[in-house]
Amino acid sequence: xxxxxxxxxxVLSESEKKEIRQNRIYKILPVVSIILLSALWLFASKEVLxxxxxxxTWERFTQLLEKPIKALSLWGHIFVSLQRVFLALVLSWIIGxxxxxxxxxxxxxxxxxxxxxxxxxxVPPLALIPLITIWFGTGEGPxxxxxxxxxxxxxxxxxxxxxxxxNKLYLDVGTIFNATDRQKLFQIAIPSALDAIFAGVxxxxxxxxxxxxxxxxxGAKAGVGFLIIxxxxxxxxxxxxxxxxxxxxxxxxxxxxxxxxxxxxCPWTRKGSN
Amino acid sequence: xxxxxxxxxxxxxxxxxxxxxxxxxxxQITLAMLTIAGVLVFFLLWQMGVSTGLLSxxxxxxxxxxxxxxxxxxxxxxxxGAVLGVNVLASLExxxxxxxxxxxxxxxxxxxxxxYKGFDSFMRPIFEMVRPIPPVSxxxxxxxxxxxxxxxxxxxxxxSAFVPCVINAYTGIKQTSPVLINVAKTCGASHxxxxxxxxxxxxxTMTFAGIRIALGNAWATLVAAEMLAASAGxxxxxxxxxxxxxxxxxLLGIVVIGAIGTLLTSxxxxxxxRMLGWKKL
Numbered sequence: 001x002x003x004x005x006x007x008x009x010x011v012l013s014e015s016e017k018k019e020i021r022q023n024r025i026y027k028i029l030p031v032v033s034i035i036l037l038s039a040l041w042l043f044a045s046k047e048v049l050x051x052x053x054x055x056x057t058w059e060r061f062t063q064l065l066e067k068p069i070k071a072l073s074l075w076g077h078i079f080v081s082l083q084r085v086f087l088a089l090v091l092s093w094i095i096g097x098x099x100x101x102x103x104x105x106x107x108x109x110x111x112x113x114x115x116x117x118x119x120x121x122x123v124p125p126l127a128l129i130p131l132i133t134i135w136f137g138t139g140e141g142p143x144x145x146x147x148x149x150x151x152x153x154x155x156x157x158x159x160x161x162x163x164x165x166x167n168k169l170y171l172d173v174g175t176i177f178n179a180t181d182r183q184k185l186f187q188i189a190i191p192s193a194l195d196a197i198f199a200g201v202x203x204x205x206x207x208x209x210x211x212x213x214x215x216x217x218x219g220a221k222a223g224v225g226f227l228i229i230x231x232x233x234x235x236x237x238x239x240x241x242x243x244x245x246x247x248x249x250x251x252x253x254x255x256x257x258x259x260x261x262x263x264x265x266c267p268w269t270r271k272g273s274n
Numbered sequence: 275x276x277x278x279x280x281x282x283x284x285x286x287x288x289x290x291x292x293x294x295x296x297x298x299x300x301x302q303i304t305l306a307m308l309t310i311a312g313v314l315v316f317f318l319l320w321q322m323g324v325s326t327g328l329l330s331x332x333x334x335x336x337x338x339x340x341x342x343x344x345x346x347x348x349x350x351x352x353x354x355g356a357v358l359g360v361n362v363l364a365s366l367e368x369x370x371x372x373x374x375x376x377x378x379x380x381x382x383x384x385x386x387x388x389x390y391k392g393f394d395s396f397m398r399p400i401f402e403m404v405r406p407i408p409p410v411s412x413x414x415x416x417x418x419x420x421x422x423x424x425x426x427x428x429x430x431x432x433x434s435a436f437v438p439c440v441i442n443a444y445t446g447i448k449q450t451s452p453v454l455i456n457v458a459k460t461c462g463a464s465h466x467x468x469x470x471x472x473x474x475x476x477x478x479t480m481t482f483a484g485i486r487i488a489l490g491n492a493w494a495t496l497v498a499a500e501m502l503a504a505s506a507g508x509x510x511x512x513x514x515x516x517x518x519x520x521x522x523x524x525l526l527g528i529v530v531i532g533a534i535g536t537l538l539t540s541x542x543x544x545x546x547x548r549m550l551g552w553k554k555l
């Protein structure tokens with residue numbers, strides 16, 4: 001706005017005026033779309049049977065803070081889910097990155113383990129839920145294991161691809177300077193594969209969040225996935241919608257957190273990604 | 275010294291090439307052997323673990339059992355009420371409907387959002403609000419709104435495939451080389467012509483990557499959708515296997531899901547190679 005005020009003395013050309021007008025429209029449009037979306041929500045809650053209105057959802061939210069389900073408030077359930085996700089994520093990062101480096105660095109290891117891993121990867125983690133319940137029951141461990149598997153795949157795949165695509169020039173420079181294999185691995189290959197590894201980490205966070213949800217929906221006593229199913233079973237649509245919103249917010253926060261972590265740990269990879 | 279030097283001198287160019295090629299071939303043979311060994315050892319360990327009783331057959335079925343069951347299941351509807359072929363077709367129907375809808379709606383949406391700023395600033399907030407919600411969590415609302423039929427499942431699958439389509443088409447068209455755009459502008463092309471003739475073709479690589487992700491998502495979400503609400507399909511078959519405590523059924527389902535997923539992906543890669551062959555000159 002200030003800029004425009006300053007420019008008032010200057011004569012603006014037609015196209016510049018047009019651009020300013022357009023920019024104003026661009027600023028208004030998001031607001032319009034949000035208003036439209038809210039209107040749609042209100043309309044849906046009136047027309048579609050059982051669809052909760054914003055007010056009902058808000059009410060359910062305040063109610064849930066006071067009256068906990070299964071001795072846990074909303075925050076408690078979110079915390080339970082997050083705990084599972086974090087445990088599984090840390091495990092999958094440690095194991096996935098090492099395994100990915102192994103596969104990407106040594107052709108022989110890749111030939112040995114690659115095919116079995118690829119076959120294993122083709123199975124969606126959600127399809128493993130029944131098998132894991134047969135094996136380990138429905139406790140805390142099996143859920144973490146499932147999330148771990150779901151998060152492991154993107155980490156391994158990305159790490160492997162990153163190690164594969166290390167610029168050969170860098171490695172040749174290392175050879176010229178008489179670097180040992182170990183130095184080439186730790187000082188050249190891994191740092192230059194870091195951005196690919198981090199892409200895997202980011203994917204794994206969202207994958208883990210999705211898997212924990214599905215695992216909780218198929219059998220759990222706490223967690224946001226449990227809340228959703230609880231809402232569905234008791235016909236409490238406001239609870240369902242509320243949990244969905246919470247899931248969305250937490251998922252978005254997880255994505256932002258990994259992005260910030262990436263910015264801190266390897267700032268050179270940040271290149272205007274969305 | 276003599277010993278080492280002499281054989282080197284005797285090598286002609288052809289011989290040297292042959293030597294290097296030979297080494298390469300040996301290397302490849304070693305890799306191939308390792309691959310075969312890895313797969314074989316995996317299956318052998320599995321089979322032996324089951325047949326020696328190390329892994330209880332209550333929990334695991336051996337590969338041979340699974341193969342036998344596969345043959346039986348082709349014609350036998352027990353225990354989940356449908357033969358394997360019907361389950362596969364049911365799953366394919368749902369996932370492909372959702373997947374194609376996602377492509378038809380998602381890619382144009384992403385392309386338009388990436389090209390027209392006004393449209394972008396209008397759609398962005400809505401998309402950003404919807405995007406972080408995992409498709410699985412739509413299931414309860416979908417069941418309320420659409421029941422548990424084909425439509426509901428296809429909607430959930432659609433949702434999971436829709437997001438990567440939009441994001442990749444959007445990123446792809448944003449990365450269009452400004453040089454190409456400027457050339458077109460200099461030649462007097464309209465905004466829409468540039469979009470159509472330059473933006474879309476150059477966005478195709480990213481878009482196809484998105485389609486591949488979408489296919490994987492669609493196939494993975496399908497399983498979840500079928501587990502929560504279905505009366506046929508591979509996910510349902512797995513779930514029934516668990517309820518009847520039949521690990522062989524569960525494992526067969528998992529293997530079939532994995533195999534079909536791989537098959538679909540390789541078909542997609544073939545299509546991609548054919549359509550984008552001009553890019554890899």
